[in-house]
Amino acid sequence: xxxxxxxxxxxxxxxxxxxxxxxxxxxxxxxxxxxxxxxxxxxxxxxxxxxxxxxxxxxxxxxxxxxxxxxxxxxxxxxxxxxxxxxxxxxxxxxxxxxxxxxxxxxxxxxxxxxxxxxxxxxxxxxxxxxxxxxxxxxxxxxxxxxxxxxxxxxxxxxxxxxxxxxxxxxxxxxxxxxxxxxxxxxxxxxxxxxxxxxxxxxxxxxxxxxxxxxxxxxxxxxxxxxxxxxxxxxxxxxxxxxxxxxxxxxxxxxxxxxxxxxxxxxxxxxxxxxx
Amino acid sequence: xxxxxxxxxxxxxxxxxxxxxxxxxxxxxxxxxxxxxxxxxxxxxxxxxxxxxxxxxxxxxxxxxxxxxxxxxxxxxxxxxxxxxxxxxxxxxxxxxxxxxxxxxxxxxxxxxxxxxxxxxxxxxxxxxxxxxxxxxxxxxxxxxxxxxxxxxxxxxxxxxxxxxxxxxxxxxxxxxxxxxxxxxxxxxxxxxxxxxxxxxxxxxxxxxxxxxxxxxxxxxxxxxxxxxxxxxxxxxxxxxxxxxxxxxxxxxxxxxxxxxxxxxxxxxxxxx
Numbered sequence: 137x138x139x140x141x142x143x144x145x146x147x148x149x150x151x152x153x154x155x156x157x158x159x160x161x162x163x164x165x166x167x168x169x170x171x172x173x174x175x176x177x178x179x180x181x182x183x184x185x186x187x188x189x190x191x192x193x194x195x196x197x198x199x200x201x202x203x204x205x206x207x208x209x210x211x212x213x214x215x216x217x218x219x220x221x222x223x224x225x226x227x228x229x230x231x232x233x234x235x236x237x238x239x240x241x242x243x244x245x246x247x248x249x250x251x252x253x254x255x256x257x258x259x260x261x262x263x264x265x266x267x268x269x270x271x272x273x274x275x276x277x278x279x280x281x282x283x284x285x286x287x288x289x290x291x292x293x294x295x296x297x298x299x300x301x302x303x304x305x306x307x308x309x310x311x312x313x314x315x316x317x318x319x320x321x322x323x324x325x326x327x328x329x330x331x332x333x334x335x336x337x338x339x340x341x342x343x344x345x346x347x348x349x350x351x352x353x354x355x356x357x358x359x360x361x362x363x364x365x366x367x368x369x370x371x372x373x374x375x376x377x378x379x380x381x382x383x384x385x386x387x388x389x390x391x392x393x394x395x396x397x398x399x400x401x402x403x404x405x406x407x408x409x410x411x412x
Numbered sequence: 413x414x415x416x417x418x419x420x421x422x423x424x425x426x427x428x429x430x431x432x433x434x435x436x437x438x439x440x441x442x443x444x445x446x447x448x449x450x451x452x453x454x455x456x457x458x459x460x461x462x463x464x465x466x467x468x469x470x471x472x473x474x475x476x477x478x479x480x481x482x483x484x485x486x487x488x489x490x491x492x493x494x495x496x497x498x499x500x501x502x503x504x505x506x507x508x509x510x511x512x513x514x515x516x517x518x519x520x521x522x523x524x525x526x527x528x529x530x531x532x533x534x535x536x537x538x539x540x541x542x543x544x545x546x547x548x549x550x551x552x553x554x555x556x557x558x559x560x561x562x563x564x565x566x567x568x569x570x571x572x573x574x575x576x577x578x579x580x581x582x583x584x585x586x587x588x589x590x591x592x593x594x595x596x597x598x599x600x601x602x603x604x605x606x607x608x609x610x611x612x613x614x615x616x617x618x619x620x621x622x623x624x625x626x627x628x629x630x631x632x633x634x635x636x637x638x639x640x641x642x643x644x645x646x647x648x649x650x651x652x653x654x655x656x657x658x659x660x661x662x663x664x665x666x667x668x669x670x671x672x673x674x675x676x677x678x679x680x681x682x683x684x685x
Contacts, residue, residue, distance in 0.1 A: 225588035235583035239601040239678045249587040252597070280678040300587065381460060 145317065149217065150178035150379070151336050152202060152304065156211035161198055171197045173361035175211070181303070184330055184337045186347035186354045188390065190398040194362025195340045196308055202251045202338060203229050203306050215304065225249060228297030228312040232309040234289040236281040241275040242292050243268070249300045267295040287318035291325070298329070305330075311346070323349060327374065344394060348386045349376055360404065366393055449648040458484075458652035483637070487653075488660055491622050494550065495664070498557025499618045505558070506565035510607075513566075514573025515599065527566070535560040535621045540630055553625040558626040560621035561614035568579060568610025572603030605679055612668045620660050634660070 157175035160168050171194040179185050179364050184294045187195040200206050202213055204223040213220040215227065223229070236245050240327055246267055250260045268274045290310055297305060311319045327350065330337055347354045354368045366389060372382055431451050438450035439444060445453065468478050482624050513520045535556050542552035585600045621638045626635030638653035 150506065205582060205586075221588040225585065225586070229583065229586040231579060231583065233579055235579045237580060237583075237601070238680070246596075248584075252587070252589050252593045282680050283679065296587070298504070376480065 141201050151175070151181040151183070151216060152179040152338070152395075153214045154178075154202070154211070154295060155213075157198070157208050157213065158210040159201060159206065161207045169265060169360040173363055174217060175364060177355065177364060179184055179336060179338060182334050184350060184352045185339065186339045186351035187338065187357060188342065188344065188347045188354050189357035189362070190364075190401045191342060192360055192401055192404075193357040193359045193397060195342075198357075199306050199308050199338060199364065203227055206316050216322045223343055225253070225300040227304045228300060228302035228305055230290070230293050230297055230305065230307040230310045231347060233284075234281070234293045235285070236289055236292055236296070238281050241278050242273055242284070243294055243331050245281070246273075246295045246299050249296060251377050253300075258359070263299055270298075270329075271295045285318075285382070290314065292321060294326070294329070298333070301338050302335075304336045304338070309339065309340050312341070312343075316375070319346075324375075326350070331374075344387055344390045345378060348372075348383060348390065349378060354390060356393045357397070359401045365397065368393075423617060429528065444649055446645050449651065452554055453648045454651045454655070456487065457646075457648040461649065461652050461656075484652075484656055486655060487634045487637045491626065491657075492634065494553050494557055494619045494622050494625070494630075494633065494659065495615065497550075498538060498554050498579070498622070499561040499615050501554065502558040502561030502618070503565045506562045506610075506614075507569055507607070509575055510566045510569025511595075511600070512605070514570040515595065520570070523528075527563075531563050531567070535617070536624050539625070548629050548631075549576060552629045556625045556629075557618045557621050560617040564613035564617055565607070567601065567621040568606045572606025572610075573599055575606065576602040599634065605676055607673060608672050612665070612672065615664060615668060616661075623657060 142270070152178040154175050156199075157172055157177075158170070159172040162172050163169045173200060177198075187198060189195050201208055202215070202220065204220045204227070240248065243264055247260050247264050250263060266278055271294065273288070273291055273295060276284060276288060276292075280290070284292065293310070311322050314322065323346065326337075329335070339350060341349075341350075348370055351370050354370060356368060357363065357364045358365045368386070369385055372386070376383060378384075391395065434448070435451050438445060438448050438453075449457075462479055462482050464481045465483060466478075468475065469514070472478070473481070479485070480661065509523065513523055538556055538559055539552075542555045546552040580598050580602055581594060584594050589598065623635035626633035627639045630636055634653055634657050638650045638657075641647075641653060642650035647654055
């Protein structure tokens with residue numbers, strides 16, 4: 137596998153820049169919940185970043201803000217120098233719930249983004265064909281999502297996003313609902329796509345093992361308000377082997393960081409504060 | 413093999429028993445045949461009702477036209493025609509309004525109070541007004557059937573649009589969909605199971621209303637025919653007409669069910685059908 141060109145050096149300007157981001161939600165009974173506070177984050181082109189933290193730490197909120205689904209209470213987010221105002225096809229989003237359109241076949245789901253851009257039919261057909269074979273979906277092209285396994289559905293969701301050639305992939309616990317084997321399989325697939333297609337990936341997970349396996353850098357978040365607790369670059373060569381001592385050192389370090397936040401989450405739960 | 417045959421025959425057991433008891437009561441002389449004609453008499457009458465009234469005369473009409481000149485087919489097609497026209501108008505009006513009300517809170521709040529007041533009025537209660545407004549014949553029947561089809565389709569379309577899972581909308585927006593695309597290619601198909609269920613209820617209501625409308629405002633169709641038969645004490649023809657109504661209703665519902673299964677073959681709940 138080709139080592140990704142060291143992305144940090146290639147870009148002077150970050151691909152995604154988050155500055156002083158604050159996100160406040162009005163919860164039940166007009167109680168304000170500060171989901172994110174003072175987030176500063178730079179993500180460089182081609183970098184694979186995992187956002188890690190216990191549930192309720194606002195990692196999905198941060199991802200949604202980068203995707204443009206929410207408007208920040210304060211602060212700003214720029215992608216390639218342009219302020220994020222709304223969702224856009226330059227930032228492909230992959231959801232844990234797949235979010236495939238159930239009334240479309242696999243093929244139609246993948247073609248959807250290209251069709252609404254009114255691309256020529258030939259271009260669409262060629263692109264869909266390439267993606268079907270790249271993600272080993274060719275024989276499932278005429279199936280509806282309900283007839284696919286979770287792993288297959290997530291492959292389709294990834295293909296649907298790749299169809300638009302988005303330079304950035306935003307992934308919200310995409311493999312969280314899959315069994316361990318399918319999960320590893322898709323993680324390897326994703327790494328393969330990432331290194332061949334040179335995407336920038338922001339990947340939300342609560343699995344420490346997954347973050348060490350995948351990321352160039354793990355961003356550990358604090359629990360409520362969500363801030364950045366620590367940036368942990370993972371200086372392991374790919375492909376990574378979870379059974380090595382180096383891998384386990386990272387696991388240990390991250391586990392400690394996350395557990396501190398998990399304890400605060402637990403205390404909150406005992407007090408009856410609702411999680412995310 | 414024997415099990416299959418038994419299962420096949422099982423469905424006929426109760427109907428046959430009912431027919432046998434009915435036949436026995438009618439022929440025993442306990443009740444007047446004008447009150448309860450025997451099943452055999454009903455069947456004879458039904459066949460007569462189905463077959464052409466005049467003997468075949470090549471000078472009058474072609475053979476096929478003659479074959480379909482029976483009263484029953486004429487009545488059934490008149491009723492079906494009214495159901496179709498009324499349903500198409502009713503659903504045609506309900507669908508865009510329902511989509512707009514489901515998608516926009518502002519439009520919902522504008523129209524909802526009026527609809528909540530009008531909806532509980534049974535279409536049949538509009539009969540006197542419809543005759544005053546439209547006279548007799550097809551127009552009042554169309555009006556009443558339109559009303560009957562309108563509300564089920566409207567209510568289900570609103571509910572369908574409101575229940576569209578937000579994640580589909582988020583996914584479509586992040587794939588670059590604008591408002592029109594979002595509406596036509598995401599909200600509408602996502603709401604389709606509700607809308608089609610509404611259409612099925614709507615066409616059922618339309619079928620009820622057409623019979624009543626024909627009894628009062630029109631002088632053709634199945635509803636008219638069974639009321640006419642009562643004036644001559646033709647109870648066998650009344651029952652023959654009722655059976656025809658039942659068969660036609662069953663045919664419509666089977667058709668709608670097939671259509672649903674075909675259009676919603678992507679839908680989770682459809683696997684078992």
